[in-house]
Amino acid sequence: MGRSRVQGKHAGLTREQVLEAAVRLADRDGVEALSMRKLARELDVEAMTLYHHVQNKQGLEDAIVEHVLAESLGWPPESGAWQEVVAGYAHDLHRGLARHPGAVLLFATRPAITPRSLAILETLVRLLREAGFPARTALHLVYAVAGAVVGLHLGYAGDQNREPAAVADLAGEDLPVLADALADGPVTMESRLDFTLTALIAGFETLLPADGRRLSPR
Amino acid sequence: MGRSRVQGKHAGLTREQVLEAAVRLADRDGVEALSMRKLARELDVEAMTLYHHVQNKQGLEDAIVEHVLAESLGWPPESGAWQEVVAGYAHDLHRGLARHPGAVLLFATRPAITPRSLAILETLVRLLREAGFPARTALHLVYAVAGAVVGLHLGYAGDQNREPAAVADLAGEDLPVLADALADGPVTMESRLDFTLTALIAGFETLLPADGRRLSPR
DNA sequence: ACCTGAACACCGTTCAAGT
DNA sequence: ACCTGAACACCGTTCAAGT
Numbered sequence: 001m002g003r004s005r006v007q008g009k010h011a012g013l014t015r016e017q018v019l020e021a022a023v024r025l026a027d028r029d030g031v032e033a034l035s036m037r038k039l040a041r042e043l044d045v046e047a048m049t050l051y052h053h054v055q056n057k058q059g060l061e062d063a064i065v066e067h068v069l070a071e072s073l074g075w076p077p078e079s080g081a082w083q084e085v086v087a088g089y090a091h092d093l094h095r096g097l098a099r100h101p102g103a104v105l106l107f108a109t110r111p112a113i114t115p116r117s118l119a120i121l122e123t124l125v126r127l128l129r130e131a132g133f134p135a136r137t138a139l140h141l142v143y144a145v146a147g148a149v150v151g152l153h154l155g156y157a158g159d160q161n162r163e164p165a166a167v168a169d170l171a172g173e174d175l176p177v178l179a180d181a182l183a184d185g186p187v188t189m190e191s192r193l194d195f196t197l198t199a200l201i202a203g204f205e206t207l208l209p210a211d212g213r214r215l216s217p218r
Numbered sequence: 219m220g221r222s223r224v225q226g227k228h229a230g231l232t233r234e235q236v237l238e239a240a241v242r243l244a245d246r247d248g249v250e251a252l253s254m255r256k257l258a259r260e261l262d263v264e265a266m267t268l269y270h271h272v273q274n275k276q277g278l279e280d281a282i283v284e285h286v287l288a289e290s291l292g293w294p295p296e297s298g299a300w301q302e303v304v305a306g307y308a309h310d311l312h313r314g315l316a317r318h319p320g321a322v323l324l325f326a327t328r329p330a331i332t333p334r335s336l337a338i339l340e341t342l343v344r345l346l347r348e349a350g351f352p353a354r355t356a357l358h359l360v361y362a363v364a365g366a367v368v369g370l371h372l373g374y375a376g377d378q379n380r381e382p383a384a385v386a387d388l389a390g391e392d393l394p395v396l397a398d399a400l401a402d403g404p405v406t407m408e409s410r411l412d413f414t415l416t417a418l419i420a421g422f423e424t425l426l427p428a429d430g431r432r433l434s435p436r
Numbered sequence: 437a438c439c440t441g442a443a444c445a446c447c448g449t450t451c452a453a454g455t
Numbered sequence: 456a457c458c459t460g461a462a463c464a465c466c467g468t469t470c471a472a473g474t
Contacts, residue, residue: 013438036467046440048468057467108326108372118393126395135399140413143405147369147414148362154326155365175336177344181353187361195358196365199421206420231457254448264459266449275448 013045015053019067022060026102034102036060058110065112068103072096073120082131083201089124090145090197097153098189104153132208141204148196156189231263233271237285240278244320252320254278276328283330286321290314291338300349301419307342308363308415315371316407322371350426359422366414374407 021042026034036057040047054060073092079085097104121142128138239260244252254275258265272278291310297303315322339360346356 035465037465048441049439051468052438105327108369109323111373118396122393122396125399129395135395136402136405137413139396139399139405140410141417143373143410144366144414144417147366147373150372151326151365151369154368155329155361175340177347177353178336178340178357181343181357184354187354187357192358192361195355196362196418199359199362199425200414200417201421202424203417203419203421207417253446255446266460267458269449270457 013043013049013053015063018043018050018053018060019063022064023067023100023102026064026106027100028102031102031105061106062110062112062114064103065106065110066114066116068096068100068107069112069117069120072099075120075123079127082128082133083205085124085127086141086145086201087197089142090149090193093146093149094152094189094193097149101153104150107150108154133204134209137204137207141200144200145197148200149193152189152192152196231261231267231271233281236261236268236271236278237281240282241285241318241320244282244324245318246320249320249323279324280328280330280332282321283324283328284332284334286314286318286325287330287332287335287338290317293338293341297345300346300351301423303342303345304359304363304419305415307360308367308411311364311367312370312407312411315367319371322368325368326372351422352427355422355425359418362418363415366418367411370407370410370414 018039022034022039025039025042029038036050037047039060040050043050050060054063072095073089097107121139124142125135125138128141129135133141236257240252240257243257243260247256254268255265257278258268261268268278272281290313291307315325339357342360343353343356346359347353351359
C-alpha cells in the first residue's frame, strides 16, 4: 500500500549499500573510525545524503546490528536436543561476530529489540520450554548464552588486541599460577567459548525438572 | 626514591580528584558525555590541564576502570568453599558496576591488564586450583564469570534503559512464549545474575576432577 | 525524492607560551 | 612543575537550497 512507485532521478545508493559499506568500514578500520562523514566519503557522497537512508548515527548502528544478526543466524534452527540448539545458536552468533569484529561493540551497546531478534528469542524459548524448562528459566538461559558470546568477543576487541598475549607476557615469576595456566599457550577464543558453553549447558541441565530430562522423549 | 619533593605553585588538582570527578560525571550524564573538555569545566580548569594527570583520554578511561575495580573488590577474598569465593567475586563486581553505571562500557572496552587486576586473577586462580581445578580450567572459570557480570550490566546500560520493560511491552500476542516468560514481571538484573551464576557454578562443578569434589577436605 | 553546502556546536590533542 | 590559549583536524546534525 502506497509509496511503491520507483523514482529515477539520481538513482544510486540504497539503504542496503549504505549498511554494507558501514559494516565493511567498521570491520576494516574499527568501530571508532565509523563516522557519518567517513562513510559518506567511502560511498562518494555527501555526509548529509546518508540521513535519507538512516535516521541518524544510532539508527545506523541499530541497522548494522540487525544486518549482522540476519547474516549470522540461519533460522529457524534445526530441531534436536535443546543442548544442540543452544550450542548452535551460540556458535552462529560467535561466527557472525568473528566475521564482523566492527559490530561487536554495537552488539554490546545497542539492545537490538527488533521484530527479528524478538522472533529468534521467542523461537529459542519455545524450544527450551518444549524440552522441559519453565519459560522464565529458558529466557534466563538464552540471555546467559548470548551475554557470554558477546562478552567473549568484547575481551578480544579492545582497540589493541592485547588481551591474551599480554597476560601471557606479564605472567612471569610474580604470577606463578597464571604462568602455569598459560603454559600451554594463550587461551583462544574458541576454547573459551567451548568451555563457557559446556559449563552453562551442564549447569542448566541441573536446573531442568526431572521429568523433562530425557533428551528425546519418544 | 626521587621526585618525592612537594611543589607549591598553583597547588590544586591531584590525579585522584580528576578520577573522582570523571567517575561522577560519567555516572551522572553517561559515558558518552564524558569528554576532556566537560571534565575540565567540571573541575574549573582548562582542558589541557588534565593532560598533566593523565596521559590522554584512553589513559583516563583505563584509570577509571582501575579506580572502580579497586573500590569494588575487597581483597584478599575470605577463604571458604570455591563456590562462595567465586560468587563473592561476582557479587562484588556486580555491586561496583551497579554503583558506577558510567564505568560499565569502559569495563567492557578497556582490557584492564594492570598489576592489581592480574593480582586478583592470580589469587582467584590459585584458590580454584587448591579446590581441585586444573589451572587452565580455573582461568576459564574466572573469565566466564567476569564476562557474565559485565555482559549483564551492558544489557541494561544502553543509553535508554529500555531492555526488560520494552521486551515486556512488545511481547504481546505475537510472542506468546515470551509473554508467558515475562508474566511475573520483567527479569531483573539480580535474578539474571543469580541464575547465570548458579548455572555457571553448577556447570563447573561437573568439570571438577572427582577427588577434589569435597567442599572442605578435612 | 534525493542530494548538496554552509553552518553550528561540539570533539581530542599539538604546540608555544606564560608563572 | 603546572597551567593556559590558540589552533588543527576532526565529529553529528540543522537548515535552506538545489535538481
